[in-house]
Amino acid sequence: MKHLPVKTNKSTTLNAGRRTVLRVALAQMAFAGAALAFGKTVVAGESMKKFTKSKVEWLKIITPAQYDVLFEEATERSFSSPLNEEKRKGTFVCAACNQPLFKSDTKYDSGTGWPSFFQHLPDAIGTKTDFKLLYPRTEYHCSNCGGHQGHVFGDGPAPTRKRYCNNGLALSFIPDGQPLPAIRKS
Numbered sequence: 001m002k003h004l005p006v007k008t009n010k011s012t013t014l015n016a017g018r019r020t021v022l023r024v025a026l027a028q029m030a031f032a033g034a035a036l037a038f039g040k041t042v043v044a045g046e047s048m049k050k051f052t053k054s055k056v057e058w059l060k061i062i063t064p065a066q067y068d069v070l071f072e073e074a075t076e077r078s079f080s081s082p083l084n085e086e087k088r089k090g091t092f093v094c095a096a097c098n099q100p101l102f103k104s105d106t107k108y109d110s111g112t113g114w115p116s117f118f119q120h121l122p123d124a125i126g127t128k129t130d131f132k133l134l135y136p137r138t139e140y141h142c143s144n145c146g147g148h149q150g151h152v153f154g155d156g157p158a159p160t161r162k163r164y165c166n167n168g169l170a171l172s173f174i175p176d177g178q179p180l181p182a183i184r185k186s
């Protein structure tokens with residue numbers, strides 16, 4: 001890769017540098033504008049959720065910290081969830097509605113400090129693109145209640161190469177041998 005000359009006594013070099021800076025700035029502004037125009041999220045594909053509840057109703061079932069993650073798309077601090085270290089066999093269900101989302105045999109240690117999986121259960125999640133960090137990321141959520149779970153990235157292990165990076169607060173773990181809780185429908 002060619003580097004720009006560092007000499008500063010030539011106005012042409014400086015102008016070229018300024019033009020490059022301006023071009024990058026304009027591109028960034030256009031991108032930010034696009035993100036603003038789309039709003040916080042762009043819905044792609046699957047329907048978002050099957051029922052809605054008010055915040056007051058949810059707070060009878062989940063904690064305020066869980067509500068922030070599940071319904072305000074907050075992200076918990078890395079290494080803060082005990083589920084990050086959960087290694088037993090079982091099922092990870094949505095903390096809000098109990099829909100099973102992941103099995104323990106698809107969990108792996110990604111080193112990120114968030115519970116990570118390479119595959120979700122069939123039909124368990126929906127996705128949409130968010131621009132919260134001004135670049136697109138794929139957010140995923142429970143397909144039943146719409147509760148935000150995390151983001152999916154393309155750097156996971158075989159066979160899917162996907163990394164579902166999940167907030168532990170958005171999940172409950174049910175060890176094998178214990179009955180799964182009833183899935184909320186309303």
Ligand SMILES: [Zn+2]
Nearest residue numbers: 094097142145
């Ligand atoms: Zn749910």
